[in-house]
Amino acid sequence: xxxxxxxxxxxxxxxxxxxxxxxxxxxxxxxxxxxxxxxxxxxxxxxxxxxxxxxxxxxxxxxxxxxxxxxxxxxxxxxxxxxxxxxxxxxxxxxxxxxxxxxxxxxxxxxxxxxxxxxxxxxxxxxxxxxxxxxxxxxxxxxxxxxxxxxxxxxxxxxxxxxxxxxxxxxxxxxxxxxxxxxxxxxxxxxxxxxxxxxxxxxxxxxxxxxxxxxxxxxxxxxxxxxxxxxxxxxxxxxxxxxxxxxxxxxxxxxxxxxxxxxxxxxxxxxxxxxxxxxxxxxxxxxxxxxxxxxxxxxxxxxxxxxxxxxxxxxxxxxxxxxxxxxxxxxxxxxxxxxxxxxxxxxxxxxxxxxxxxxxxxxxxxxxxxxxxxxxxxxxxxxxxxxxxxx
Numbered sequence: 001x002x003x004x005x006x007x008x009x010x011x012x013x014x015x016x017x018x019x020x021x022x023x024x025x026x027x028x029x030x031x032x033x034x035x036x037x038x039x040x041x042x043x044x045x046x047x048x049x050x051x052x053x054x055x056x057x058x059x060x061x062x063x064x065x066x067x068x069x070x071x072x073x074x075x076x077x078x079x080x081x082x083x084x085x086x087x088x089x090x091x092x093x094x095x096x097x098x099x100x101x102x103x104x105x106x107x108x109x110x111x112x113x114x115x116x117x118x119x120x121x122x123x124x125x126x127x128x129x130x131x132x133x134x135x136x137x138x139x140x141x142x143x144x145x146x147x148x149x150x151x152x153x154x155x156x157x158x159x160x161x162x163x164x165x166x167x168x169x170x171x172x173x174x175x176x177x178x179x180x181x182x183x184x185x186x187x188x189x190x191x192x193x194x195x196x197x198x199x200x201x202x203x204x205x206x207x208x209x210x211x212x213x214x215x216x217x218x219x220x221x222x223x224x225x226x227x228x229x230x231x232x233x234x235x236x237x238x239x240x241x242x243x244x245x246x247x248x249x250x251x252x253x254x255x256x257x258x259x260x261x262x263x264x265x266x267x268x269x270x271x272x273x274x275x276x277x278x279x280x281x282x283x284x285x286x287x288x289x290x291x292x293x294x295x296x297x298x299x300x301x302x303x304x305x306x307x308x309x310x311x312x313x314x315x316x317x318x319x320x321x322x323x324x325x326x327x328x329x330x331x332x333x334x335x336x337x338x339x340x341x342x343x344x345x346x347x348x349x350x351x352x353x354x355x356x357x358x359x360x361x362x363x364x365x366x367x368x369x370x371x372x373x374x375x376x377x378x379x380x381x382x383x384x385x386x387x388x389x390x391x
Contacts, residue, residue: 005037008354009088009107011079011099012042015052015065017214017243018183019157019262020094020120022055026160029059030347036354039086041079043068049215050245058245076106083107090354091115104129104369111363116353120157120261122300129372131365133357135350139296149368151360153353157262157298158346159269161338166271166330167252175207176320179254179272181247181263184216191308192277193222196258198309199316200237201229206320208237213250215243255326256319258283258312264299265341268333273326275315276300281308285315287329291336 010028012021021042028038044065045051056063064082069075079102083091091107093099093115100117108115118135119128124144128134131150136142137157145152180196182189193212200210212226219240226238244250248270251257257267258275264286267274274286276294278301286294305311319326 005035006089006354007086008036008038009079009083009086009091010038010040011091011093011103012040012052013095013099015042015045015063016047016183017050017052017055017245020118021052023120023157023262024094025052025055025059025061026158026343027347027350028061030158030160030343031350034347034351036351038062038092039064039082039088041066041082047215047243049243054245072101073105075102076104076109078106079103080106080109083113088113090357092118092354094118095121100129101373104366104373108132108361108366111361111366114357114361116357118155120298122298122302127372127376129369131368132361133353135353138298150365151353151356153349153356155346155349155353156295156341157265158341158343159262159265159337160343161269162343164248164251164266164269166334167248169253170249171253173209173253173255175209176255177209177211177253178256178258178316179211179213179250179267180258181213181244181250181266182259184212184214184219184222186218188279189216190218190222191279191281192258192260192283193218194225195277195281195283195308195312197222197225197229197238199312201232202309202313203316203320204233204237206317208316208320210238211241211250211253212239213241213244213247256316260300261298265337269337271330271334273319273329274299274333275312275319277312278303280304281311283308283312283315285319285329286333288332291332295336295340 010024012024040063044067053063066078091103091113093103103115107113116133120137130148133151135153135155142154196210200208223240229238230236251270254272257272258277259267260277264274264276275283276286276299277283280302282301282303282305
């Protein structure tokens with residue numbers, strides 16, 4: 001660390017591989033030349049495969065895993081102790097579950113340190129604190145936060161456009177390869193993957209292969225669906241590649257990318273035609289006419305559709321049959337990425353948020369959020385009463 005650098009304690013809810021976690025690493029690396037050194041911390045990963053620690057090691061970034069405490073106050077003590085050990089000037093928490101409250105009651109208690117919250121979730125819970133600077137990733141959330149007393153900054157989830165760029169396929173295929181990079185979890189993620197498997201099953205007349213990159217609790221069930229599709233088609237049309245610490249080769253091999261949020265953005269950065277998926281089965285091809293709207297919603301939708309497999313198959317069929325259209329959309333996507341969510345520009349914006357936090361967050365800001373904490377008490381008492389009743 002050079003003289004004059006300020007140190008940021010960055011807290012993550014998980015050190016498993018995931019879009020938000022990769023973004024945190026990207027920003028930690030990109031903001032260093034701007035005078036901020038990041039020390040990342042989070043609960044030790046439970047998975048045996050690749051984790052965020054592998055990615056951080058390749059980038060020479062410091063990540064401190066710890067055993068997750070069972071209570072918020074214990075969690076707060078862990079963060080406070082670490083912040084004191086490294087001499088943190090500011091705390092940056094990603095997400096509300098655990099991270100925000102632990103920062104509030106720990107290293108930032110009574111305003112002793114400024115803190116920043118990044119919310120890349122699609123909706124804000126009423127329990128989110130209101131007086132610290134907050135970063136959101138979607139335009140509609142930014143608009144909804146117009147009455148927050150604390151500063152709210154719109155910062156699109158960035159992508160490193162140097163690391164993630166158009167490249168030659170590592171293993172080119174004679175057919176069409178469709179790639180989805182996602183955590184394989186039941187919450188939000190499994191329905192789009194199911195739709196992708198079902199869509200490939202309906203496209204048996206084409207030489208199309210679906211490659212699924214990721215792992216999670218839903219993986220065994222999804223693999224069973226994939227195996228059934230392969231048996232029905234008589235070939236390995238659905239392939240599970242597992243989790244990848246660096247999925248760039250998967251994106252490079254893709255002729256079409258499926259995704260939402262940061263995985264969709266990375267597909268655009270790689271110059272691939274993109275089909276945006278929602279958590280409940282909705283999907284649409286990313287095109288010039290809808291690009292701004294899809295970006296506003298962070299390449300996601302909660303909309304439910306009657307037949308997700310058929311809708312996605314329809315989108316894929318048009319792309320499979322029209323290679324020139326795939327090339328046009330891929331070039332457009334890369335140009336859109338360069339204009340909207342380059343990492344360098346977002347790192348500069350984050351540096352300004354840290355500067356803003358240093359001058360705007362005070363003991364008064366901390367005290368002003370005590371009512372938010374107090375609002376949790378009735379629900380906690382009700383839970384305790386329910387436990388006692390069961391006992």
